[in-house]
Every structure is written in structure tokens, then in C-alpha cells.
Amino acid sequence: MKSVQINKYGASDVTNINDNVPIPKVSAGKVLVEVNAVGVNPVDWKIREGFFQQMVPLKFPATLGTDFSGIIKELGEGSADLNIGDEVYGQGSPLSGGSGTFAEFVLTNINGIAHKPKTLNHVEASGLPLVGVSAWQALVENIGLSKNQKILIHGGAGGIGSIAIQLAKHLGGYVATTVKPDDKEFVQQLGADDIVDYTTQSFDDTLEDYDAALDTVGGETYRKSFKVLKNNGTIVSMLEQPDSNLMKQYDVKAIFQFTETTTERLTKLAQWIDQNNIKVNVEKTFPLDETAKALDYQRDVNPRGKIVVTV
Numbered sequence: 250m251k252s253v254q255i256n257k258y259g260a261s262d263v264t265n266i267n268d269n270v271p272i273p274k275v276s277a278g279k280v281l282v283e284v285n286a287v288g289v290n291p292v293d294w295k296i297r298e299g300f301f302q303q304m305v306p307l308k309f310p311a312t313l314g315t316d317f318s319g320i321i322k323e324l325g326e327g328s329a330d331l332n333i334g335d336e337v338y339g340q341g342s343p344l345s346g347g348s349g350t351f352a353e354f355v356l357t358n359i360n361g362i363a364h365k366p367k368t369l370n371h372v373e374a375s376g377l378p379l380v381g382v383s384a385w386q387a388l389v390e391n392i393g394l395s396k397n398q399k400i401l402i403h404g405g406a407g408g409i410g411s412i413a414i415q416l417a418k419h420l421g422g423y424v425a426t427t428v429k430p431d432d433k434e435f436v437q438q439l440g441a442d443d444i445v446d447y448t449t450q451s452f453d454d455t456l457e458d459y460d461a462a463l464d465t466v467g468g469e470t471y472r473k474s475f476k477v478l479k480n481n482g483t484i485v486s487m488l489e490q491p492d493s494n495l496m497k498q499y500d501v502k503a504i505f506q507f508t509e510t511t512t513e514r515l516t517k518l519a520q521w522i523d524q525n526n527i528k529v530n531v532e533k534t535f536p537l538d539e540t541a542k543a544l545d546y547q548r549d550v551n552p553r554g555k556i557v558v559t560v
């Protein structure tokens with residue numbers, strides 16, 4: 250089968266298209282999926298460039314790719330709710346026991362996939378697993394956002410931000426978000442109530458008394474967010490470990506979230522998507538042969554919503 254592989258960590262020049270990679274063999278707890286589309290995430294270029302090599306070293310040659318949507322071809326033991334031919338979405342990252350999704354087939358853990366949302370096609374569904382589960386885990390599980398609560402969502406036009414705005418509105422929240430000027434109309438359409446242009450305004454000068462913040466940017470953006478929160482407010486960061494000084498100073502609960510893409514979360518996410526006509530914005534698609542370009546685009550351009558590689 251065709252796969253996008255690396256033999257060492259590095260930039261686009263280490264990314265190879267290999268035509269003769271053996272199709273992985275199914276074993277207990279695993280499922281073989283014929284991949285239709287692969288949503289690109291920042292983690293994909295970070296894995297390629299070796300950001301996680303201390304934590305989980307890759308065995309080379311390694312196939313890249315985390316998210317996918319596709320069709321089940323073979324089932325290992327322990328897959329009671331799944332059948333050959335089912336349309337599924339989820340994650341098959343080489344960092345968590347998958348064989349890598351930028352390929353014609355991926356071997357995934359059964360507990361990292363679910364039936365895909367029926368209202369999304371494979372291209373849209375492939376853009377959802379990591380960002381959708383990140384938004385769900387943050388807003389529903391870590392923050393417990395409820396009706397009329399105010400939340401600040403940073404990077405509202407990005408992968409996580411664009412789903413998180415729609416989820417926060419569904420939960421009845423009031424949403425402020427930070428974006429660059431070009432993205433204002435996009436986040437307004439997603440439902441944002443208060444839009445701050447981070448290139449000309451400092452959000453901490455105008456926003457106050459927020460119940461929660463979701464940080465997808467890190468650094469100064471993370472640190473300034475504490476000032477916007479009420480006492481007892483919560484900040485969830487996708488990038489920063491809790492800062493105990495700021496937590497004490499502002500009496501705020503801070504959480505670093507490590508997103509775990511599980512069957513249970515993917516199933517709840519798919520139900521919410523289908524019942525509420527939720528959209529995944531796919532800005533651009535690339536063919537599998539141009540995966541290296543897609544990873545660079547994700548790293549350098551920051552798409553509005555998602556970019557997807559079609560297989």
C-alpha cells in the first residue's frame with residue numbers, strides 16, 4: 250500500500266511516499282480501516298520534526314498521521330459493536346499504538362474509533378477527531394460549561410477553536426474569541442458573541458468576569474487570560490502546564506489538558522454533530538502525494554478550520 254513515511258526526524262524533505270509498505274496485520278483489540286481522508290493537525294508536523302521523540306520515540310520507517318475517516322476492512326477480537334464495511338472515524342497515531350493514517354490502510358486501536366457522524370462526509374469527518382474531542386473534553390468534562398456562563402476561546406478560527414465556539418453556543422454559553430481580522434466574519438457565523446482582533450487589541454483590557462477560558466495558543470495569551478476570569482473560574486490550556494502563582498493570584502483553577510480520543514467521546518461527539526447540524530470547515534484539501542505540503546501549510550499558514558489529505 251501507499252504510505253507517507255519518515256526514516257528520521259526533520260522538515261518536509263524527510264517525508265517520503267512509499268508505494269510498497271505491507272498492509273498491517275490485524276490482531277486482538279485492533280481494526281484495519283481503508284482510509285478515505287486524513288485531517289491534518291499541528292501534532293502531525295510536530296511528530297515529523299521530533300517534538301515528542303523523548304516521550305515516545307518512533308520506530309523507523311514510521312508512517313505519519315493521527316486522524317482519519319474510512320471504512321472497516323478487517324476486525325480483530327473485541328470489536329463487538331463494529332462490522333466490516335462500517336464507516337468510522339477516529340485516531341490511528343503511531344504515538345498511541347496505531348500504524349499512522351497518511352496511508353491507504355491504517356491499523357487502529359478499537360477504543361480509538363467510533364461510527365462517523367452521518368451528516369458529515371469522510372473529508373469533513375476526518376477533520377474532527379482530535380479537535381472535536383479536545384473541545385468536548387475541555388468544555389463538557391473539564392469546565393462543565395453551563396447556560397449563561399461566559400467563556401473566552403482563543404484562536405476561534407482554528408481547528409479546536411471553531412468546534413469549541415459551536416459547542417459553547419450549544420451549551421448556552423456567551424462566547425468571546427480572539428482572531429486575526431480576516432477571520433472575524435468566520436467566527437461570527439459560528440456564533441461568537443464578542444470578537445477581539447488579537448493583532449490590534451489586548452483582550453485583557455476589554456474582557457472581564459469570565460467563568461472560563463480555553464487556551465489554544467499558549468505563552469502570553471495563556472498568562473493574560475487569568476486576569477479576565479472570575480474568582481473560582483477555570484482555564485483549560487492545550488499547551489501550558491498550570492501556573493501556580495497565577496492560580497493563587499487570581500483564585501483560578503488551571504488545567505493542562507491532554508486530549509484522549511476515545512470511542513465514548515467520539516460517539517458523543519458524532520451524536521451532537523448529527524443532532525445539531527454542526528459544521529466542520531475544511532479550508533483546503535491535498536492529495537496523499539502532497540502530504541508534506543499539507544503539513545507545512547498547517548504549520549505556516551494556520552487554516553480556517555481544517556485542512557484534509559484525501560487518500
Ligand SMILES: NC(=O)c1ccc[n+]([C@@H]2O[C@H](COP(=O)([O-])OP(=O)(O)OC[C@H]3O[C@@H](n4cnc5c(N)ncnc54)[C@H](OP(=O)(O)O)[C@@H]3O)[C@@H](O)[C@H]2O)c1
Binds near residue numbers: 290292379427554
Ligand atoms: N494537549 C493536547 O492534547 C492537544 C491536543 C490537540 C491540540 N493541541 C495543541 O493545541 C494547539 C491548537 O490546536 P489546533 O488544532 O486548534 O491548531 P490550529 O488549527 O493551528 O489553531 C490555532 C489557532 O490560533 C490562532 N492564533 C495564533 N496566534 C494567536 C493569538 N496570539 N491569539 C489568538 N489566536 C491565535 C491561529 O490562527 P492565526 O495565526 O492565523 O491567527 C489558529 O487559527 C496546537 O498547538 C496543538 O498542537 C494539544
